[in-house]
Amino acid sequence: MPSALPIADPAPADGLLPASVTAGWGDRAFGVYVHVPFCRVRCGYCDFNTYTADEIRGVKQSDYAGQALAEIAQAAGVLAVTGAPSRAVSTVFFGGGTPTLLPVADLAALLAGIRSTWGLQPGAEVTTEANPDSVDERSLAELAEAGFTRISFGMQSAVPHVLATLERTHDPERIPLVVEWARAAGLQVSLDLIYGTPGESAADWQASLDLALAQHPDHISAYALIVEKGTKLARQISRGEVPAPDDDLAADLYEQADATLEAAGYHWYEVSNWATDASHRSRHNLAYWTGEDWWGVGPGAHSHVGGVRWWNVKHPAAYAERLAAGVSPAAGRETLDAETRSVETVLLGSRLADGLPVAALADPGRAAVAGLIADGLIDGRAAIAGRVVLTLRGRLLADAVVRRLLP
Ligand SMILES: C[S@@+](CC[C@H](N)C(=O)[O-])C[C@H]1O[C@@H](n2cnc3c(N)ncnc32)[C@H](O)[C@@H]1O
Numbered sequence: 001m002p003s004a005l006p007i008a009d010p011a012p013a014d015g016l017l018p019a020s021v022t023a024g025w026g027d028r029a030f031g032v033y034v035h036v037p038f039c040r041v042r043c044g045y046c047d048f049n050t051y052t053a054d055e056i057r058g059v060k061q062s063d064y065a066g067q068a069l070a071e072i073a074q075a076a077g078v079l080a081v082t083g084a085p086s087r088a089v090s091t092v093f094f095g096g097g098t099p100t101l102l103p104v105a106d107l108a109a110l111l112a113g114i115r116s117t118w119g120l121q122p123g124a125e126v127t128t129e130a131n132p133d134s135v136d137e138r139s140l141a142e143l144a145e146a147g148f149t150r151i152s153f154g155m156q157s158a159v160p161h162v163l164a165t166l167e168r169t170h171d172p173e174r175i176p177l178v179v180e181w182a183r184a185a186g187l188q189v190s191l192d193l194i195y196g197t198p199g200e201s202a203a204d205w206q207a208s209l210d211l212a213l214a215q216h217p218d219h220i221s222a223y224a225l226i227v228e229k230g231t232k233l234a235r236q237i238s239r240g241e242v243p244a245p246d247d248d249l250a251a252d253l254y255e256q257a258d259a260t261l262e263a264a265g266y267h268w269y270e271v272s273n274w275a276t277d278a279s280h281r282s283r284h285n286l287a288y289w290t291g292e293d294w295w296g297v298g299p300g301a302h303s304h305v306g307g308v309r310w311w312n313v314k315h316p317a318a319y320a321e322r323l324a325a326g327v328s329p330a331a332g333r334e335t336l337d338a339e340t341r342s343v344e345t346v347l348l349g350s351r352l353a354d355g356l357p358v359a360a361l362a363d364p365g366r367a368a369v370a371g372l373i374a375d376g377l378i379d380g381r382a383a384i385a386g387r388v389v390l391t392l393r394g395r396l397l398a399d400a401v402v403r404r405l406l407p
């Protein structure tokens, strides 16, 4: 089963937002996330809110774009009633699931709906995630023609036995092909990698990094494999069929990735993300990490506007029913108080290479800075200049650093 939603206040059926969200409205970027909750098969490690055709009988993928467009129309109505002036969208991100399981015409219609509803800023970043086996030369060219600017491929690994443990369906030999087609179409390219899969050696990981770098992507994400509760991988580990990932090995693999990527001209800008230069950072993800506004469209999608956060019902059938009835798909919401906001600023900001202003810390956090420098976890020179920036060792222990920075 996909992961659970947070517990909070019920959201109003009309989805209306308090007028307080308009404070500082013009100072914040506005992004749109579109969740596409379908996958051809479920990878054994994944607990994202996504469904295969078998799991979701009765819900037609072909109806989905229309439902998501209905939510976009509702969103525009809610924001207009709130009294906020319309803002052009700076970033759009289609994630999933596997957005590219939908026909390009559906993705294009959704993007056109966003454009006609709010407008896109000049130079807006428009990304879709894709499985390497869910695109071809033609579909990539059509995505670019429709206005997509960037594609993020779930490459994960170059090594067949690692891909098999992850239950990935694509052949690693397809990676160079899809990247070449995406580039020829004029799309920026990001590759997602996973490290720490049981049975993956340092040499396997190096092979994955090398194959990724040989494609000269603009951006690379590398995530440690997380064993999510309720997944097939978690069951395999608990039955002793697959060894559990080893944290020490994962730390070594992270260091190996950072050294390899840095030597190839990719610089970290968030703990799990590297780009060739600032213009290739994911502006959409940076907006999440720096507290901008975004509307999340689709089942289980999360939104944040002006300190109010909400999330939609998870199941595509429940989502479809709500929209058909003209009711907001939001399942719960919370208004972030000043304390929660400052905790989130520390939690997310400290993971960025640009760092977090020391001034954003409460007194106990500020008092912890000297000790964190002494322990080699944050950069002394950056701290003197007023920012908390993790060292390489600090990135490996980011959660522990955050605990010491929070009151
Ligand atoms: C929605 S997926 C990307 C698009 C597409 N569905 C795919 O997998 O190629 C987003 C990323 O999250 C990663 N991910 C999912 N579950 C994970 C886990 N348990 N540990 C680490 N990464 C995970 C995926 O491997 C993928 O790169």
Ligand code: SF4
Binding pocket: 038, 039, 041, 042, 043, 046, 047, 048, 050, 096, 097, 098, 131, 154
């Ligand atoms: S293809 Fe992506 S979203 Fe779908 S199950 Fe696999 S990792 Fe999860």
